[in-house]
Amino acid sequence: MDRRDFLKCTLTLAALAPLARLTAQTGAAAAGADAGTESGKLTRRRFRDTDLTLPLLGFGMMRLPQKNGAIDSAAGQKLVDYAMKAGLNYFDTAWPYHGGRSELFVGEALSRYPRESYLLADKLPVRSIKSLQDAERIFQEQLRKCRTGYFDFYLLHALNRGNWETVKRCGLYDFVRRMQKEGKIRYVGFSFHDSPDVLKTIAEAHPWDFVQLQINYLDWHNYRSREQYEIVTKLGIPVIVMEPLRGGTLATLTSEATKILKTSAPDASPADWAFRYVASLPNVICVLSGMNRMDHLKENLRVYSPLHPLSDSERLTLASALAAYQKVDSVPCTACNYCVPCPVEVAIPRVFGAYNQYKIDGNFAAFKKAIDALPNEGGPASCVSCGVCLKKCPQKIDIPTQMKRIAAELKKK
Numbered sequence: 001m002d003r004r005d006f007l008k009c010t011l012t013l014a015a016l017a018p019l020a021r022l023t024a025q026t027g028a029a030a031a032g033a034d035a036g037t038e039s040g041k042l043t044r045r046r047f048r049d050t051d052l053t054l055p056l057l058g059f060g061m062m063r064l065p066q067k068n069g070a071i072d073s074a075a076g077q078k079l080v081d082y083a084m085k086a087g088l089n090y091f092d093t094a095w096p097y098h099g100g101r102s103e104l105f106v107g108e109a110l111s112r113y114p115r116e117s118y119l120l121a122d123k124l125p126v127r128s129i130k131s132l133q134d135a136e137r138i139f140q141e142q143l144r145k146c147r148t149g150y151f152d153f154y155l156l157h158a159l160n161r162g163n164w165e166t167v168k169r170c171g172l173y174d175f176v177r178r179m180q181k182e183g184k185i186r187y188v189g190f191s192f193h194d195s196p197d198v199l200k201t202i203a204e205a206h207p208w209d210f211v212q213l214q215i216n217y218l219d220w221h222n223y224r225s226r227e228q229y230e231i232v233t234k235l236g237i238p239v240i241v242m243e244p245l246r247g248g249t250l251a252t253l254t255s256e257a258t259k260i261l262k263t264s265a266p267d268a269s270p271a272d273w274a275f276r277y278v279a280s281l282p283n284v285i286c287v288l289s290g291m292n293r294m295d296h297l298k299e300n301l302r303v304y305s306p307l308h309p310l311s312d313s314e315r316l317t318l319a320s321a322l323a324a325y326q327k328v329d330s331v332p333c334t335a336c337n338y339c340v341p342c343p344v345e346v347a348i349p350r351v352f353g354a355y356n357q358y359k360i361d362g363n364f365a366a367f368k369k370a371i372d373a374l375p376n377e378g379g380p381a382s383c384v385s386c387g388v389c390l391k392k393c394p395q396k397i398d399i400p401t402q403m404k405r406i407a408a409e410l411k412k413k
């Protein structure tokens with residue numbers, strides 16, 4: 001996105017603010033006004049026209065702290081305890097996170113709190129479902145793993161054109177609404193990875209309670225997040241944001257981009273800017289962050305305690321930083337891990353992570369060292385272009401082509 005495009009999107013945001021207010025008044029409401037804007041207090045947003053409020057920062061359970069290849073429960077529990085104490089009581093897990101162990105951890109960590117004190121979101125893994133019986137079995141298993149009798153928010157996971165066909169064929173929308181009637185789900189939504197036209201079809205098909213979208217300032221145009229946001233906002237569906245930092249990418253910018261931001265606000269990190277950007281959208285009700293370090297959790301809480309929406313001049317500053325950052329030729333990987341395991345054990349997200357870091361800091365020796373240290377010769381040269389990973393990547397990255405390109409770059413030097 002160039003500076004002109006970014007300015008255009010700034011104007012779009014301004015145009016959407018009155019729209020959100022209007023829809024709230026007419027009852028097609030999405031996110032309500034901020035509740036709690038006192039200094040030091042985490043901002044909360046009202047959910048539709050209910051009495052329920054969500055913390056602006058939600059805890060994504062897909063990147064928990066790890067030790068010896070497993071979730072480090074003690075470290076994770078400390079994060080959960082700190083979050084709960086700070087008023088961050090929205091936790092988002094899913095069937096495939098951490099190979100199925102995220103839900104178990106969530107059950108263990110939250111069972112020490114009264115059930116009504118936290119909000120739990122889980123997702124039906126549509127991609128793994130072949131029949132309604134599969135959905136029923138998995139749903140019961142999720143309740144058991146999470147040690148709960150109900151989910152506050154329940155999503156059909158990672159909908160796209162293909163998964164939407166599965167939803168229709170297996171009757172999964174009716175299934176989740178039935179679970180809602182039985183008191184096992186409070187609110188029904190879906191998470192999404194595809195083009196705006198597919199989103200429009202799905203969003204208009206049913207009266208969804210909420211939706212989870214990938215939004216950040218890099219994807220606003222690149223991933224067509226702006227169009228997606230506009231579609232659901234017009235329908236009055238509130239948005240939960242995933243990937244506000246694009247898998248951590250926006251936490252570390254190039255030196256030129258960082259300098260622009262630091263000149264404007266010396267104490268703010270690039271992550272602060274990214275978090276404020278998405279939360280400044282009026283129809284956003286909660287922003288998920290996968291936090292595995294205490295300093296990140298504290299930092300993110302600080303940004304939203306309370307939220308100070310971006311001013312017009314700050315948006316211009318961010319536009320300049322983005323233009324500087326986009327000179328870098330990186331791979332748009334969010335490190336979601338959906339593409340692994342690879343049959344020949346290429347460590348796909350780690351290769352892209354090391355490559356992107358190299359593109360930012362220019363440290364080839366560190367890049368090469370990181371690739372050489374990958375277990376089981378998991379570097380880009382091991383890729384046999386089998387294509388197994390291609391269907392799994394929600395960002396639609398041409399992984400084998402990128403692997404070839406990175407392997408060639410490693411060889412050149």
Ligand code: SF4
Nearest residue numbers: 342383384386387389
């Ligand atoms: S295309 Fe390459 S990276 Fe992808 S699954 Fe096949 S071998 Fe692994």
Ligand code: SF4
Nearest residue numbers: 333334336337339393
């Ligand atoms: S390559 Fe795609 S699927 Fe794999 S971790 Fe990156 S974004 Fe996720």
